Amino acid sequence: MGCVLSLALALLAQKVLIALLDPNFGGDAGIRMNAAPLAYFRVGNRVWLPYLQLHIWLFYHLRLPYRLYNLIPCCYFFVAVVSLGLLGLRLLGRTWSGILFTLAVMFCFAEHRLVSGLAVTLYQEIVGVAFFCLILYLGALDLRKARVLVFLGALALLTRDTFQFCLLSLTLLNWKTILADRAYRRSFLFLWAIPVMWQLSIPLGYLVLDRRLPGSLTEWPLTINKEHEAAVSHLSISLASLWTGMLASRAIVLFACVVLAWVVIRWDTRPAGPALGYDAQEFTRRFGPFSLLSLGMIYSAIILFNPTRATFGNARMAFPLIEHLFIWALLALAATFSCRGVPRHAARVLVMAGLLASLSPLARRWVPQDNPEAKTVYPDLQRLLRETSPNTTPVACFGPENVFDTFSRFVAPTLYAQRRYLPAGTGIPRDCSVWISRPAAVPRETGDFEKVRDYRVHGDLYYVYRRR
Numbered sequence: 001m002g003c004v005l006s007l008a009l010a011l012l013a014q015k016v017l018i019a020l021l022d023p024n025f026g027g028d029a030g031i032r033m034n035a036a037p038l039a040y041f042r043v044g045n046r047v048w049l050p051y052l053q054l055h056i057w058l059f060y061h062l063r064l065p066y067r068l069y070n071l072i073p074c075c076y077f078f079v080a081v082v083s084l085g086l087l088g089l090r091l092l093g094r095t096w097s098g099i100l101f102t103l104a105v106m107f108c109f110a111e112h113r114l115v116s117g118l119a120v121t122l123y124q125e126i127v128g129v130a131f132f133c134l135i136l137y138l139g140a141l142d143l144r145k146a147r148v149l150v151f152l153g154a155l156a157l158l159t160r161d162t163f164q165f166c167l168l169s170l171t172l173l174n175w176k177t178i179l180a181d182r183a184y185r186r187s188f189l190f191l192w193a194i195p196v197m198w199q200l201s202i203p204l205g206y207l208v209l210d211r212r213l214p215g216s217l218t219e220w221p222l223t224i225n226k227e228h229e230a231a232v233s234h235l236s237i238s239l240a241s242l243w244t245g246m247l248a249s250r251a252i253v254l255f256a257c258v259v260l261a262w263v264v265i266r267w268d269t270r271p272a273g274p275a276l277g278y279d280a281q282e283f284t285r286r287f288g289p290f291s292l293l294s295l296g297m298i299y300s301a302i303i304l305f306n307p308t309r310a311t312f313g314n315a316r317m318a319f320p321l322i323e324h325l326f327i328w329a330l331l332a333l334a335a336t337f338s339c340r341g342v343p344r345h346a347a348r349v350l351v352m353a354g355l356l357a358s359l360s361p362l363a364r365r366w367v368p369q370d371n372p373e374a375k376t377v378y379p380d381l382q383r384l385l386r387e388t389s390p391n392t393t394p395v396a397c398f399g400p401e402n403v404f405d406t407f408s409r410f411v412a413p414t415l416y417a418q419r420r421y422l423p424a425g426t427g428i429p430r431d432c433s434v435w436i437s438r439p440a441a442v443p444r445e446t447g448d449f450e451k452v453r454d455y456r457v458h459g460d461l462y463y464v465y466r467r468r
Helices: 002-021 028-034 051-061 071-092 096-110 113-118 124-137 147-157 162-173 175-180 182-210 235-249 251-267 280-305 315-338 342-357 377-388 403-410
Strands: 395-398 418-421 434-437 449-457 460-467
Touching: 002 071, 002 096, 028 051, 028 403, 051 071, 051 124, 071 096, 071 124, 071 280, 071 315, 096 113, 096 315, 096 342, 113 124, 113 235, 113 315, 124 147, 124 162, 124 315, 147 162, 147 182, 162 175, 162 182, 162 280, 175 182, 235 251, 235 280, 235 315, 251 315, 251 342, 280 315, 315 342, 377 434, 377 449, 377 460, 395 403, 403 418
Parallel strands: 395 418, 395 434
Antiparallel strands: 434 460, 449 460
């Protein structure tokens, strides 16, 4: 256990340095940071589950520096790595070979193409995988009677939609046991009440905020952004998008290697003895149906509804498969202890080859990088906002730019200011403390505002105007 904790702490230190030196709020992380004053919010049709946003909301009201926000995913990354390592020790045993394989899987998980990036920015996947690994380690598949499992399951259901499919799989596979036991019935009714109540709250939110009920399946219950398209997607487009995401994440390579390893293991007709450590065969017997059923439902929904329609080939679609594949990799390695000769070595080589092929090729994911804007532009802009509005909350106004670029580049230094995003053709409102835009988006008439700064952010030039 000491080896697992030592490696996990070393990996945590690496991620913390990366997060602190290069605070990044691109994509969904920028949207979350822009909505930091809110505990939950809607983006188009999407109503994100609130667990991760509650952390951001708390940090915001504590007025913590923007550099600390990305420590939230770092902490959950640590939980995921430790849980995966402890599960590995249980499955592989505490022999030298078992410990070495466990540490190797932990390292490959930490530096995976998707995990290494999501571990240092505000996306829900890393929080979800922490719950996934921890719940498995604590005995969810055995239906262990523990309040902590129910509590963690409740938080997981408020983190990622995929946990609804996991709960459904667990329910379907154990329905007789659940119905026969009063404690199980109460626990599962409580867990099922969470997604049901969340879904029922969405029409109420439309009534309160929009004075209407949801008008399409994409607004409710799917809550996915597909503009004016039908809820059910064109299957060829969905499949092409999913395949592109799987290739980008190298999930296909890891999947193929793990499957081939299991074929080699099953092919061995001369087992050397039972698997070592925790009863890996029993865990495999329970995890197999659970994994196949839950993944089948998750990816059926993705293919049918294509929730990432706006971001074709998004690699994050592969994340549910990847988190399952790391468990399957541990189980395959555990099964090799019951093999001998060529099958044992071939299966181990295949698993490790798949894990190594999935490592991130980007140097910035391994070595902390300085963010030049965080050293120069951000402090200067924060100082300018304070000077412009010393006694009131400053208002930072942005020209008609790509709003996601604006979030990524300016939400950090303006985190505790008000932000307004203005359409093209408008002048600079008098209530703005500063105006920030690319040169082409500056209004012809700037009124009482004067140009005071030139900022170059991510290679693009921005002009900053301040009220005289």
